[in-house]
Each structure stands twice: as structure tokens, then as C-alpha cells.
Amino acid sequence: MADKKIMGIDLGGTTVKFAILTMNGEIQQKWSIQTNILDEGTHIVPDIVDSINHHLHLYGMKANDFIGIGMGTPGSVDRQQGTVVGAYNLNWKTSQPVKEQIEKGTGIAFTLDNDANVAALGERWQGAGDNESDVVFITLGTGVGGGIVMEDDLLHGIAGCAGEIGHITVDPDGFECTCGKKGCLETIASATGIVRVARQLSEEYAGPSVLKQRLDNGEELTSKDVFELAEEEDQFALMVVDHICFYLGLACGNIGNLLNPSTLILGGGVSAAGEFLRSKVANYFKQFTFPQVTESTKIKLAQLGNDAGIIGAASLALKLQN
Amino acid sequence: MADKKIMGIDLGGTTVKFAILTMNGEIQQKWSIQTNILDEGTHIVPDIVDSINHHLHLYGMKANDFIGIGMGTPGSVDRQQGTVVGAYNLNWKTSQPVKEQIEKGTGIAFTLDNDANVAALGERWQGAGDNESDVVFITLGTGVGGGIVMEDDLLHGIAGCAGEIGHITVDPDGFECTCGKKGCLETIASATGIVRVARQLSEEYAGPSVLKQRLDNGEELTSKDVFELAEEEDQFALMVVDHICFYLGLACGNIGNLLNPSTLILGGGVSAAGEFLRSKVANYFKQFTFPQVTESTKIKLAQLGNDAGIIGAASLALKLQN
Known part of the structure; x- marks a missing residue:
């Protein structure tokens, strides 16, 4: 055996x-x-x-x-x-x-x-979750999804929809989502959402920015470009990343306030932005959680990749x- | 045995x-x-x-x-x-x-x-929860609290804070909460929160209203007064109740999107407003959930009282x- x-x-x-x-x-x-x-x-x-x-x-x-x-x-x-x-x-x-x-x-x-x-x-067992009892995993990819383990059990919900983190409403007046409602986290923090946010905010941004220039030139952009330019301190790209991390921090904060997992793990393609992303999300998480949760729930990057x-x-x- | x-x-x-x-x-x-x-x-x-x-x-x-x-x-x-x-x-x-x-x-x-x-x-076993596997209970009283049962287990979280529904951030720019952050559900939907919302909104309300009159006269008011006047179709009281149900519906919606319980139960003193409250919360819940959750997660009133x-x-x- x-x-x-x-x-x-x-x-x-x-x-x-x-x-x-x-x-x-x-x-x-x-x-x-x-x-x-x-x-x-x-x-x-x-x-x-x-x-x-x-x-x-x-x-x-x-x-x-x-x-x-x-x-x-x-x-x-x-x-x-x-x-x-x-x-x-x-x-x-x-x-x-x-x-x-x-x-x-x-x-x-x-x-x-x-x-x-x-x-x-997987991430809970062999990755960033350290095999703890209460772990939430968020995938930031083409869409935003996730899975929730609490009291050592995967949560499913009555119709199997538990863990649909991408459809948490973070902005009641936000973008329309494919699901039919408005302001879902996915419309902001998915790979396509990030580019959408950049386009929207660029209309109001006036200063110098390579990112804004590329958008104005009609170039094809990816979320990776947005994060890379932000890391190079492009001021407009930094503003876009801050906007995204605000809403990610709000969603993570509310998951924390509701479930108080030991770890919230950020995975998926967008999480390749690494510590640059994680630390900004963690800052907003702190703003949006009450003290016992701020102190006990950690935000970590996924470790297992594919x-x-x-x-x-x-x-x-x-x-x-x- | x-x-x-x-x-x-x-x-x-x-x-x-x-x-x-x-x-x-x-x-x-x-x-x-x-x-x-x-x-x-x-x-x-x-x-x-x-x-x-x-x-x-x-x-x-x-x-x-x-x-x-x-x-x-x-x-x-x-x-x-x-x-x-x-x-x-x-x-x-x-x-x-x-x-x-x-x-x-x-x-x-x-x-x-x-x-x-x-x-x-209790509500899950012998009350509105019908002893189903996934049930969330929200108490609307002096404060707002709750408890979550998923996959037949009560959720606790790493520091015992799971179910702190009152501290979900529903309005990042909202009222300051005793917990130190802003815009917690409790600042709006608790008994004291409801009166606070009435006071705030009354500053902008111009039409005739018994509720506004009482507030302007400096009378002591309770959340029960607000709901009673709303049921009597006091237009300002209806506006206050709508404001509260919007945020309650948003919080319930996000609990639904995240956990997809079979039932979300509204209990506590404020829930004495009964079907008048429940139906309004359920309407906003519908607005803030994606279709599979709207269809499978029910909003019910608590049945067991004390x-x-x-x-x-x-x-x-x-x-x-x-």
C-alpha cells in the first residue's frame, strides 16, 4: 500500500x-x-x-x-x-x-x-499553500478563476460555482462582463481586462508615457507589456497597475474578511509579474481587511506553474x- | 444510544x-x-x-x-x-x-x-437552511455578523475570523468602522448603521418626509422606525431602505459568487422587517450575481429567532x- x-x-x-x-x-x-x-x-x-x-x-x-x-x-x-x-x-x-x-x-x-x-x-498541497487547511487560489489568466479549500475540503457550492472569484463584483458601475453583469473582477484583472483598463484610463491621462503612446498608435498590447512598462517606471503604466491592484486587493480583502484563509495564492499568466504585483495587491489587501485578518492571512505567489x-x-x- | x-x-x-x-x-x-x-x-x-x-x-x-x-x-x-x-x-x-x-x-x-x-x-439544521450542505447565515443586529457552513462543515479560518460578514468592504469610500477600516457592511446594514445612513442621506433630501422631519427635529430613531415608515411609503424612508438593500445585496451577491451556498439566511433584529427587506435584498442579489448563482442560491429569512x-x-x- x-x-x-x-x-x-x-x-x-x-x-x-x-x-x-x-x-x-x-x-x-x-x-x-x-x-x-x-x-x-x-x-x-x-x-x-x-x-x-x-x-x-x-x-x-x-x-x-x-x-x-x-x-x-x-x-x-x-x-x-x-x-x-x-x-x-x-x-x-x-x-x-x-x-x-x-x-x-x-x-x-x-x-x-x-x-x-x-x-x-495542487498549489495548496505542494505549492504556496503549505498543505494548510484553509487556502484560496486565484488564477489571473485570460479569465479570472479560482478554487477554495476550507477545513481541508474543496468547496463546490450547490451548483458547483464556488470559487468563481472572477465574478465578484468589485465596481457596481464598472465594465460589462460576459456573464451579463457589471464590474466583475475579471473585467479588470484578467489579461484582457488589464489592457481594457489601460485603454480606458489613457483617455484621461495627459503626461508623457510610452504605454499611452503605444495605445494611441493602435498597437496590439498585452498585460505583460503593461507590467513591464510599469516596472520601468512609466508613470501611466504605474497608474494602470495601481488601478488593477486596488480592485484585486479589494477582492482579496473581501475573501479574507469572509473566509480568513491562511493563504491567498495568486497564480495564472498575469501573476508572472511576480513580487511587483504581489506587494501592491498585499498593500491594498491590508487597507481592505480588519486587523485579525490582515495579520493572519498571507498573500503569496503560486509556485507550481503549469x-x-x-x-x-x-x-x-x-x-x-x- | x-x-x-x-x-x-x-x-x-x-x-x-x-x-x-x-x-x-x-x-x-x-x-x-x-x-x-x-x-x-x-x-x-x-x-x-x-x-x-x-x-x-x-x-x-x-x-x-x-x-x-x-x-x-x-x-x-x-x-x-x-x-x-x-x-x-x-x-x-x-x-x-x-x-x-x-x-x-x-x-x-x-x-x-x-x-x-x-x-x-442552528438555522442551517432546524431553520431556513433545510439542513443543506452549504448555508450562509447573516445576522443584522447591533452589529453585523454571520457564520458559514460549507460541505457540511462550519468554516473557521486560520485565526477564527471566517464568517465576519459585517467587515466585508462594500464601499471603499464609505463610513469609518470600529475595526479601523472604511465602508464595512456593518457601518450601513446594522441597526445603528441604518440610522447613520438615514442621517447622511437626509442632508441631501428635499421632499416631504416624516422620517426626515423626525431626524431634523433631533428625535431618537431606530432602524425599526426607518423600516416602518418605508412600509408606509414615506419616500425618504424608502430611499434609505433601498440604499441599505443595495449594499446588502452587493455583499450577499459576492458571498454567492464566491461560495454559491444553497441558502443565504438573513437573521437578527433588523430582519424583523421580513419579506419587505428580503425581497429588496433579493432584487439586488440578482443584479450582483452571475446567472448560475442567481438561479441556485436562495435568499431566505431566519426562522428560529432566539x-x-x-x-x-x-x-x-x-x-x-x-
């Missing part, structure tokens, strides 16, 4: 990542395949099964060597049934019997959860032990 | 309430004593022990008839140690070994949590079974 393994799968719209881990969270093998979303995504699960069986053969391992397989997936997950529906970047419009197919194809017990939750589990998904997915499998 | 009982204690600054319940949550006996906070609150626990032993004798019951005793208390609770510190309305400034004293004095296993958490457990505390406290004792 002690040397049984767990497998984690991170299913995405372009690649499927796999890893075999020890029960202590150490990655022993890692590989990936391309996601074939053709024919309504009907190849995806068979490809996963083939790839698992192929690699088990390659490593001289058997189904019996595993406690189980855990997977993170886009779309809406039915954890009891082991099905996924509405994963549009996989072309999965109808309900997919993922658990049934993978268990039948591999002979290994299988469980799954959504990708943001699984990444949160591996958070496979590690967190594998950790799901640990619960299949009993 | 099946007919063992549980006892709930709701410790407050003026009275201590007791109840004996079945394991199904049915109250069989209920009594209360005055809280004697003299001499640094040193009489409180001995009085509780005496009252329990007296009533067990009265009802012909023995320690062995109970699974345990649960208690809700003000102040900071150390659940592991069973101690309470900083309960200023009890004159408990130093750490009190409550569990040790009550277990020694009664021979019954004892456990405790803070009063807001315990009230949340009994939420003793019922929730007793439910804590159920966990002493194992």
Missing part, C-alpha cells in the same frame, strides 16, 4: 498533461498528448485511455499499482456521476461519461473535478483510498 | 439560555438564568454548572443520558483547548477554561464555538458521538 501511486490528468483545450506521483506528491513520470477536439471531442477520452495504457506498459506498471486517477477538466462537472458537460473548448456540448469510459479502459478507479479547483488543490493541475488532479485520487 | 440527548447553551451578556434536545433537534426542555458578570465573570461557569445539575435532578436525568453539551459564546474561542478569551460583555478578559470546568462539574462531554457560528448551525443559538449549540454536541 505504502508504495502505491496516483495519477493526475490536466485536460485542456490544446494538450492533455499526465503525471504519475507518489502518495507524497512527488512527480515520478510526466508526459502529454495533444487534445483532438474533432468530431465533437469524441476522440479525447479514448486517446487518454490509450495514452495511459501505453505509458503503463512502457514503465512496466499495472492498474493495481495505482490508488486511482484524478483529472481536472473544463466545463461543468458532475462529480457523483463522473460526467462533464458544456466544455466548449473541448467541443463537449452534451454530457460525457468520462469516469465510466476511463475506468473501463484502464481498470483504475477514477475521479474528477473542474480545472480551477484542481489547480487550487504543474499545479496534474499535482492537484492526482491528489483527488488520494480520496479513492477508502 | 438512539434516545440519548444533547444539550445546547447560548451564553450571552444578560442571560444564559439552556435547552435539552433529542438527536433529531426537537427541543424537550428549555430554561434560562441571568448572567452574573460581576467579579470578572468568575460566577458564570459555576452558575452554568449548578443550573445544569439542578435541572438534570429536576428532570430525573443523569450525565450518562447525554451525548454531550455544546455552547455558543461571545469572545475568541480556542476550540481545541475549550477556552474563551476577550469576551468583554462577560467581563472575561483573560482565558477561561470553560470546557475543563463544565466537564468536571457535570461529568458530560463539552464543546463550544462562537455565538454567530452556533446560530448559523432559539437558533441553543439549537445550533446542541448540534455541536452531536460531533462528540465518536
